Amino acid sequence: MSAQVNGRFYAKTSLPTEHGPFDLRVWRAADGKEHLALSVGALDGAEGLPVRVHSECLTGEVLSSLKCDCKAQLNAALTFIQRNGLGLVIYLRQEGRGIGLGNKIRAYELQAQGADTVDANRMLGFDDDLRRYDVAGEILSALNVRSVVLLTNNPAKIEGLRAAGVVVEERQPHKVGLNEVNAAYLQTKRARMGHLFDTLDTLPTDEEGEVIDQGHLERP
Numbered sequence: 001m002s003a004q005v006n007g008r009f010y011a012k013t014s015l016p017t018e019h020g021p022f023d024l025r026v027w028r029a030a031d032g033k034e035h036l037a038l039s040v041g042a043l044d045g046a047e048g049l050p051v052r053v054h055s056e057c058l059t060g061e062v063l064s065s066l067k068c069d070c071k072a073q074l075n076a077a078l079t080f081i082q083r084n085g086l087g088l089v090i091y092l093r094q095e096g097r098g099i100g101l102g103n104k105i106r107a108y109e110l111q112a113q114g115a116d117t118v119d120a121n122r123m124l125g126f127d128d129d130l131r132r133y134d135v136a137g138e139i140l141s142a143l144n145v146r147s148v149v150l151l152t153n154n155p156a157k158i159e160g161l162r163a164a165g166v167v168v169e170e171r172q173p174h175k176v177g178l179n180e181v182n183a184a185y186l187q188t189k190r191a192r193m194g195h196l197f198d199t200l201d202t203l204p205t206d207e208e209g210e211v212i213d214q215g216h217l218e219r220p
């Protein structure tokens with residue numbers, strides 16, 4: 001792996017959590033943003049390392065918002081690497097698919113008026129997904145991780161990481177966090193952003209097998 005490295009590890013400790021103890025590293029990127037690497041086991045020279053690249057979601061992870069599946073996804077990844085005894089979660093500080101917290105909340109209000117997550121971002125003048133994965137490439141390179149098995153449902157994330165020089169051996173499906181409120185949001189991610197969710201097949205469907213629109217549930 002040969003990503004150009006512009007940031008550096010700034011701090012490291014062992015952090016006890018509800019899931020178990022993690023090696024926690026803080027990565028200070030060239031732009032001053034601080035990202036996290038939470039790991040279990042020896043990473044140096046690892047091949048096929050289970051890795052979750054996770055983008056910050058304050059509303060989901062701190063406030064337990066039901067509008068998305070971020071908290072369940074993060075917790076599932078942390079639990080998995082503890083059980084597995086080896087793995088890494090890279091936690092990137094890019095809220096709201098990269099548009100920032102305030103703009104994410106603006107988008108939520110547009111969704112409350114009927115727009116879906118993709119249209120809401122476009123109405124605010126943003127592309128569908130502004131997340132960048134070059135920082136994750138830098139962190140993996142600095143940790144001397146040779147190749148990864150990515151825990152994700154998002155093909156664009158695999159492409160983004162490969163573009164950043166990461167060797168992705170395979171994708172491990174990461175299907176958790178479905179609830180009544182976020183069903184329409186997850187359906188939008190599948191239909192309009194290419195996410196892979198077999199579990200949506202268990203949602204209510206009409207005679208043709210189409211998932212019944214549950215957009216009204218997103219309204220407060």
Ligand SMILES: [Zn+2]
Binds near residue numbers: 057060068070071
């Ligand atoms: Zn979220």
